[in-house]
Amino acid sequence: GQQLNQSPQSMFIQEGEDVSMNCTSSSIFNTWLWYKQDPGEGPVLLIALYKAGELTSNGRLTAQFGITRKDSFLNISASIPSDVGIYFCAGQLDRDKIIFGKGTRLHILP
């Protein structure tokens, strides 16, 4: 089945640093998604990407849909304490179920 490899598994950074995480797949997707999940809550959609090569920003977040349609990255600039959480990449082949990665856990050091 389709699998997403997300890296890194976890990150420890200082407040104000930029963050970069990525996701690769063994098969193509037509849509790439990035979600954030806080403890005890459901995932919240951050960015959706619909075209290969697309680069999209949402505030301090920037994500790109890889040309091969098998990868995507998410950058967070100037991290702040509320960025702490788990970030999931996810893909959709058709407009239906989402395949999630295992997540990148972002920790911000005091």
Next chain:
Amino acid sequence: DTGVSQDPRHKITKRGQNVTFRCDPISEHNRLYWYRQTLGQGPEFLTYFQNEAQLEKSRLLSDRFSAERPKGSFSTLEIQRTEQGDSAMYLCASSWAATDTQYFGPGTRLTVL
């Protein structure tokens, strides 16, 4: 707040008992999804409905699991004869089929003792 709601938020049960969870989607969303998330993993697809019709079921959905969406609005997920391996967060999401941007509820955390 008109987001996806789930009830209960937490459920503790003994092995062998039946449990039922409810999901209320965003109003007028015609698609409703169920996912399961275990500790340290991303959500995994279980099943989804378009209106009342259950269109796809994952192999994860054993015969002890049944989902319904009788009137095309809220949905229920029932697990019969629960096992410890059923312990997980059960997430519901809804979308409008034309775009299928899925919005997730807060989840129901199930603990099977």
